[in-house]
Amino acid sequence: MNSSLNAARRSRELAEAGDLVVDVLVVGLGATGAGAALDAASRGLSVTAIDAHDLAFGTSRWSSKMIHGGLRYLARGQVRVAHESAVERGLLLRHTAPHLVRAQPYLLPLTPAVSGGQAATVMTGYRLGDGLRMAARTPRRLLPGPARISAGRALSLAAPLSPNGLRGALLSWDGRLVDDARLVVALARTAASRGARILTRCRALELAGDGARVRDELTGSTFAIRARTVVNATGVWAAQLDPDIRMRPSRGTHLVLRPETLPGLRAGLHVPIPGESNRFALVLPQPDGRVYVGLTDEPVEGPVPDVPQAPEEDVAFLLDVLNSVLGVPLGRQDVAGTYAGLRPLLAAGGRTADLSRQHALLTSGSGVVTVVGGKLTTYRRMAEDAVDRVVALGRLGAGGSRTARLPLVGAGAVLEAGAVPGAGAVPEARAVREVGAVPDRLRARYGSEAGAVRALMAEDPALAEPLPTGITRAELVWAVRHEGALDVDDLLDRRTRIGLVPEDRAAALPAARAALAY
Ligand SMILES: Cc1cc2nc3c(=O)[nH]c(=O)nc-3n(C[C@H](O)[C@H](O)[C@H](O)COP(=O)(O)OP(=O)(O)OC[C@H]3O[C@@H](n4cnc5c(N)ncnc54)[C@H](O)[C@@H]3O)c2cc1C
Numbered sequence: 001m002n003s004s005l006n007a008a009r010r011s012r013e014l015a016e017a018g019d020l021v022v023d024v025l026v027v028g029l030g031a032t033g034a035g036a037a038l039d040a041a042s043r044g045l046s047v048t049a050i051d052a053h054d055l056a057f058g059t060s061r062w063s064s065k066m067i068h069g070g071l072r073y074l075a076r077g078q079v080r081v082a083h084e085s086a087v088e089r090g091l092l093l094r095h096t097a098p099h100l101v102r103a104q105p106y107l108l109p110l111t112p113a114v115s116g117g118q119a120a121t122v123m124t125g126y127r128l129g130d131g132l133r134m135a136a137r138t139p140r141r142l143l144p145g146p147a148r149i150s151a152g153r154a155l156s157l158a159a160p161l162s163p164n165g166l167r168g169a170l171l172s173w174d175g176r177l178v179d180d181a182r183l184v185v186a187l188a189r190t191a192a193s194r195g196a197r198i199l200t201r202c203r204a205l206e207l208a209g210d211g212a213r214v215r216d217e218l219t220g221s222t223f224a225i226r227a228r229t230v231v232n233a234t235g236v237w238a239a240q241l242d243p244d245i246r247m248r249p250s251r252g253t254h255l256v257l258r259p260e261t262l263p264g265l266r267a268g269l270h271v272p273i274p275g276e277s278n279r280f281a282l283v284l285p286q287p288d289g290r291v292y293v294g295l296t297d298e299p300v301e302g303p304v305p306d307v308p309q310a311p312e313e314d315v316a317f318l319l320d321v322l323n324s325v326l327g328v329p330l331g332r333q334d335v336a337g338t339y340a341g342l343r344p345l346l347a348a349g350g351r352t353a354d355l356s357r358q359h360a361l362l363t364s365g366s367g368v369v370t371v372v373g374g375k376l377t378t379y380r381r382m383a384e385d386a387v388d389r390v391v392a393l394g395r396l397g398a399g400g401s402r403t404a405r406l407p408l409v410g411a412g413a414v415l416e417a418g419a420v421p422g423a424g425a426v427p428e429a430r431a432v433r434e435v436g437a438v439p440d441r442l443r444a445r446y447g448s449e450a451g452a453v454r455a456l457m458a459e460d461p462a463l464a465e466p467l468p469t470g471i472t473r474a475e476l477v478w479a480v481r482h483e484g485a486l487d488v489d490d491l492l493d494r495r496t497r498i499g500l501v502p503e504d505r506a507a508a509l510p511a512a513r514a515a516l517a518y
Helices: 007-017 031-042 071-075 079-096 116-135 151-157 180-193 235-241 312-323 376-393 440-459 473-482 488-495 502-517
Strands: 021-027 047-050 101-109 147-149 169-177 197-199 202-208 211-216 222-232 250-257 268-272 280-285 291-294 335-343 359-363 369-373
Touching: 007 197, 021 031, 021 211, 031 047, 031 180, 031 222, 031 369, 031 376, 047 180, 047 202, 047 222, 071 079, 071 116, 079 101, 079 116, 079 169, 079 376, 101 151, 101 280, 116 169, 147 151, 151 169, 169 180, 169 268, 180 197, 180 376, 180 488, 202 222, 202 235, 222 376, 235 369, 250 312, 280 312, 291 312, 312 335, 335 502, 359 376, 369 376, 440 473, 473 488, 473 502, 488 502
Parallel strands: 021 047, 021 222, 047 197, 101 268, 222 369
Antiparallel strands: 101 169, 147 169, 202 211, 211 222, 250 291, 250 335, 268 280, 280 291, 359 369
16 A cells, blocks of 8 residues: 555545544554554554644654663663663664664763763773674674774864863764654554554544544544554553553753754764763754754653743753863854653553563553553564554454564665764765765655655756755655645654754745645
8 A cells, every 4th residue: 555644645544434443543643653553554453543733743753863772771780671772773773764763973072071980981881782782683884883082083073072181082873863753754654555544633532442532633523433452652641541540751851053053063972961970961963964962851740731842941951061061162042942852751650560661551441552651762662562462452363563674664775775884984974975866865864765755856946945954845745745744833843853943944934835735
């Protein structure tokens, strides 16, 4: 079946949705829900998956975009969770999304604030992380090992570092998504290609083990979706649909810097947080040239907002930590945008929560299976576990998960097989190189579909016009035709991330409106 999502397909499938009884209803289309829809559909089950807003509307678009190797779990002695993370990272890099996940180098600058003992401890951790990579059978050509490098080399990879007292840096590698929202779109489209009905703007008002009462948020009409089993994958909102669940969200804030703010930054940074022995802020250069700086971790009380806001105290804290390693400090005026996300953490004491695994499956009295917690990196495993549970509960007679080797939409032709050229170079260096007529920038976002996006520009050269962050009008048209974008917010805030900088968003708004009418 076709993987294209658009308004016409939504209308058609919405009209059918009330008349069917599907094997699995998935509620929530973040990474977890979209992953569950794909897992179930690829086992041959009939699936309807709904989201109250859009694909990747929730926490999944507010991440640091890292595909973790599990080092932090190892540090806490959770060897099995760490191994699971490293295995999932390897699957994404090698099989399922090699077009969306790349190796990212990070430097930990050895400033006077980092003692020799601290540096040695961190390096031991990096080596253990490299051991996890090996245990997960991810080849070193995809993810090079750690190294200590000289101050000169550190400055060549990260020119904005202060040279004063710099003894060198620790270089390490981990996975990084080109964009977290794009992973969710790819999951949802791959599920659609296996027959799943993907319905955005459909809110579950009430859930039971045999379906949901749903409101079409575009018309206000309500209807029932009947299902043999139900997965609640609504993340930080999960408790709104199952009152027995207790969430304890924690806010993570990132700063967004424009490309020219830290010139010569070719690697990410791990910046030690002053006064803490094993906590680091992250400086994350993005493929579009912007740089994100994160990450806070603050418990949040009260109602869960649709879109969390970054408070000024988080911004000031992150700027202070960043400035502790820069030659020329940044000010508040250098921060072009901010974003915050809520970690979907479960309060302890859940019914059948298995918190040691970092994600939990909870089955309500009526048989709704909630899958919550975890992280983007392990979405596939969370989805597999949730679908295993509903297959057993509903006696659905499906086999095991098939997603470990199932390439996502676009994974067909990968950037010359993703090998990174050793610890010396950085992947971004290749971003400007052209492969045939299709720029690498398009290949990194669209994989095997890049040629088709490029073809739109050949048909109508006006579509080649770049918008802020280098996104072209053709990509907006593509998002409307194939990626389920229904309005300007979908286009600017999720199919592209132009909207992370308010002025860029305002500049691109007319193009987004034009793409919807194209
Ligand atoms: C700041 C931050 C940084 C992070 N960085 C990383 C990282 O670098 N790497 C990593 O691996 N993990 C990271 N994580 C963790 C990761 O982002 C989350 O664990 C993951 O995205 C959760 O996905 P989800 O699909 O479970 O939830 P969500 O993405 O929140 O999806 C839930 C969906 O449910 C929908 N919904 C809610 N209520 C309803 C309803 N009634 N009816 C229908 N739909 C509904 C919402 O619209 C939403 O789209 C980070 C988390 C945070 C907060």
